[in-house]
Amino acid sequence: HLQESGPGLVKPSETLSLTCTVSGGSVSSSDYYWGWIRQPPGKGLEWLGSLYSTGSTYFNPSLKSRVTISVDTSQNQFSLRLTSVTAADTAVYSCARGLRIYGATGPWDPWGQGVVVTVSP
Amino acid sequence: ETVLTQSPATLSVSPGERATVSCRASQSVGDNLAWYQHKPGQAPRVLIYGASTRAAGIPARFSGSGSGTDFTLTISSLQSEDFAVYYCQQYNNWHSFGQGTKLEI
Numbered sequence: 001h002l003q004e005s006g007p008g009l010v011k012p013s014e015t016l017s018l019t020c021t022v023s024g025g026s027v028s029s030s031d032y033y034w035g036w037i038r039q040p041p042g043k044g045l046e047w048l049g050s051l052y053s054t055g056s057t058y059f060n061p062s063l064k065s066r067v068t069i070s071v072d073t074s075q076n077q078f079s080l081r082l083t084s085v086t087a088a089d090t091a092v093y094s095c096a097r098g099l100r101i102y103g104a105t106g107p108w109d110p111w112g113q114g115v116v117v118t119v120s121p
Numbered sequence: 122e123t124v125l126t127q128s129p130a131t132l133s134v135s136p137g138e139r140a141t142v143s144c145r146a147s148q149s150v151g152d153n154l155a156w157y158q159h160k161p162g163q164a165p166r167v168l169i170y171g172a173s174t175r176a177a178g179i180p181a182r183f184s185g186s187g188s189g190t191d192f193t194l195t196i197s198s199l200q201s202e203d204f205a206v207y208y209c210q211q212y213n214n215w216h217s218f219g220q221g222t223k224l225e226i
Contacts, residue, residue: 035216044218044219044220045165045208045210045221046218047216047217050216060216061122061215094164094165098212099170105153105212106170106171106212107167107170107176107210107212108157108165108210109166109170109176110164110166111164111165111166112164113163114164
């Protein structure tokens with residue numbers, strides 16, 4: 001089970017910060033990887049970035065300079081930071097667990113319920 | 122960037138009928154493709170991965186086929202609970218999603 005938490009409203013130019021709390025598994029497990037996906041209103045799904053148990057992170061090239069993902073193994077959580085937000089960053093943000101299929105990157109399963117984040121003054 | 126194009130955008134079918142959704146990739150993704158079902162107010166659920174492997178607990182009426190650039194999701198006999206939005210996703214070259222297909226009655 002994954003649960004997102006964080007502010008639902010962020011001002012333009014500020015930093016969006018969300019946390020995903022994982023239950024029923026460990027963020028340190030090499031059987032999985034972890035990530036963030038968003039869906040702006042009326043638009044499709046967009047992958048933001050992924051975190052592996054090795055500590056490696058990978059980000060959508062379109063956002064690479066603004067996004068970071070970190071992990072807190074003591075709390076079994078991982079977090080998203082997106083800097084310099086604009087109205088275009090308004091979206092439902094979801095965290096998800098990625099499956100490793102024979103050690104390689106696989107699909108997202110399960111996803112969190114998602115949290116609505118609005119960027120507005 | 123690998124762009125996934127789904128068709129149709131909306132599919133109107135009746136319960137008991139067969140539904141087919143297509144997904145075309147702008148470059149080969151091998152068999153690194155998944156299908157998701159998304160219902161309002163719920164988290165997306167993976168149905169198929171590896172282009173044709175059903176995820177745990179997914180009914181046999183859901184099947185996937187294809188490789189390379191052309192993929193298909195088939196629902197053999199639609200049940201009322203199958204009406205939802207379906208997305209394809211590739212995980213061969215980073216991650217990207219199709220724009221979704223709304224399955225409606």
